[in-house]
Amino acid sequence: MWRPRLALAVVCLPLAVLMRWGAPAVDSGAPPRAEETADRPAAPRPYVVPRVAWGADEQMVREPPAYVDRVRAVVVHHTDHVNGYDCDHVPALLRGLQRDHIESEGWDDVGYQYVVDRCGTVYEGRGGDGAHTVRGAHTKGFNKETVGIAALGTFDEGTHVPRAMLDAIAAVAAWQLDPGADPHGRVRLTSTNDASRYPKGAGAAFDVITGHRAGYETDCPGDALAAKLPLLRDETERLRDAAERRRG
Template sequence: MRPSRLARAAAVLPLVLLFTWSAPQWREEAPEREARAPVTGPAAPKPAVVGREVWHADEAAVREEPAYTRPAEAVFVHHTNHPNGYDCERDVPGMLRAMQRQHIEGRGWDDLGYNFVVDRCGTVYEGRADSERRTVLGAHTKGFNTRSLGIAALGRFGEGEEVPRPMLEAIAAVAAWKLGREVDPRGRVRMESTNDASRYPEGTDVTLDVIAGHRDGYDTDCPGQALYDALPELRVLVARLRDDHAAQAQGE
């Protein structure tokens, strides 16, 4: 490593050590069998995604190959609870590597729990391996990981704190791209809890917003009140992206 990169790494370390984890401790759930549904195109364009090879994910530390699930019918929005003042270009890759290490070594998960992570500048990072290419079972919302997508906002967004506009728009772009084509992002979805450790006992049928907060499925303050309060706007943004894409496709 060149001296300048060593200096950068030393600068990132104190920031990494400051964060706390809002996600609860749990073991990962058993994967659902992959559905053999016909493959169709996405309902919105794919945003730019920074791959794992760019932020240097530790592939050797990953415990298991990705497990796949049916197309996402719900999105759970999270925050990572890092301090908000990070430098997007300089700090984020190290923060992601530290988070991946904590999820694997500290929580016993197979890999980074979230499918995608979005920073305050609006950059989208692939989280769990292969999430960019397929619908991958994550470890983000206990009891509701199947047929769902976990998107984490890098930072903490308590009441009165600002949710950066580029971040909100990037989360919307990922959700619009990854949600199943027939799903209404402004609607509700019926899901069954798969674990007693969630907010609902195992086997309970629950109706949730298609775009929900982590707290809707688990007893936590995640994703922070400011970000949670932004979810209605996020649903509108996602729907608009998908409607615009459909209108453009019809006009071609």
């Protein structure tokens, strides 16, 4: 979770294409992940705005990316930005997010693999090779086999969570989760960091689609977004089932 609030800024960066979501769109031209084969019962890849479009500073990145072999769980976050932003200003917010994660948090790059705005646009967070799932820094102790999807905003109790944002999070989860993953299921992960809720080396059971607070002492992703996790599981399963039927 990202704490400092960023002031909104007018964005002058020209963006080649920023797709807005009605229903999640398929990015048919993007390279598949290595594990996406013909028999993979995953949903299609949604369109993801690349780092070059939002102006990521690649010179700030400290280390080459590491990668996730298996995506066994999705961790949902909120970024703690103010909620009234104009979606056209999101690239500036992401550039500030990258600076904070590197300079204040001491991470190599953006912590989350994906960031979703209130209009339902998905942005590439941490940079990788475009063909494999990069390992994030979003959940201390449990980054090795998870993907972090951050909702851009603050979703404390009583806050409205836009449906476009929820649909986009579900689309990324459906695409990223491993073939055998059950969006309504549970998975056992091993902590790699004593700073998590569980000591290093301890096993812990998590929902396959879970909130940041499950593994770390935080209120993230906020009560309002945490209350939407059952809906996200339902929608993720629906997308994966629909993709499997199309394959059949």
